[in-house]
């Protein structure tokens with residue numbers, strides 16, 4: 668079966684922050700054929716659909732959530748498409764494929780463009796939907812098309828002219844509401860394996876030295892205000908290492924909220940409110956959430 672409906676898990680078990688209450692169901696599609704049954708599956712389950720990648724950018728409330736999770740399986744290896752321009756390599760990759768596996772796959776082939784994103788968790792679909800990035804690279808920099816699934820519309824190819832991307836921003840012109848990114852078309856540059864691997868290992872080493880990447884977090888909580896670092900502002904406002912109820916702003920990097928075990932979403936939201944208020948009153952910056960809230 669390429670589409671399966673399972674009992675709804677606690678979102679705490681599907682998110683890297685380890686928070687979130689019981690969902691209605693988890694619908695898993697293994698491949699494009701599986702997505703053909705998604706309209707029927709969503710109608711059977713009811714509730715609000717939520718496309719879930721690696722759950723690594725989500726802050727979910729602890730109470731029961733009227734949500735139908737839609738997850739894609741890992742799929743096969745990326746596919747190299749026919750060459751379109753010299754020195755460039757186009758690939759197609761399934762939305763459920765892990766981003767870290769894609770970065771490694773590119774490294775083995777000397778394909779440049781994503782190496783700076785080494786150490787970012789999650790899936791390709793989730794990374795596209797949030798325009799994930801680090802160290803000067805982001806998904807938008809390589810993205811030249813997607814295959815999207817929409818309710819009632821099934822699968823459709825979308826070209827770059829309809830994709831609107833920016834700093835941690837992704838939208839599809841003319842499309843509101845729920846969608847699933849089934850496939851991404853990425854354009855990478857043919858480089859040397861040694862250079863690509865070096866860029867990836869430098870990015871990862873820097874990340875490990877400055878970010879709590881092995882802790883239970885959802886990555887950076889807030890977006891950086893223009894020309895500012897949210898982490899530095901939070902640090903200066905006294906929030907580095909500050910915690911309550913099992914949650915704390917990391918002592919390593921103040922823009923990461925860590926679940927130290929037994930944390931609650933109530934504590935997370937209280938810390939976020941307090942931090943926002945402090946940064947607003949002390950520095951005049953309005954911090955905008957980067958994590959997606961599910962409540």
Ligand code: EPU
Pocket residue numbers: 800801802803877885886887888889890891896897898899902907919920921922957
């Ligand atoms: N800083 C502090 N105190 C802190 C944290 C940071 O003073 O507690 C200072 C650092 O010393 C540095 C500056 O703030 O001088 C910027 O920090 P960093 O280099 O860690 O970068 P960032 O702006 O905090 C951004 C992205 C990260 C991405 C890194 C590397 C956002 C919100 N964050 O962090 O992305 O990995 O650059 O490119 O855009 C994410 O999106 O989830 C994420 C982690």
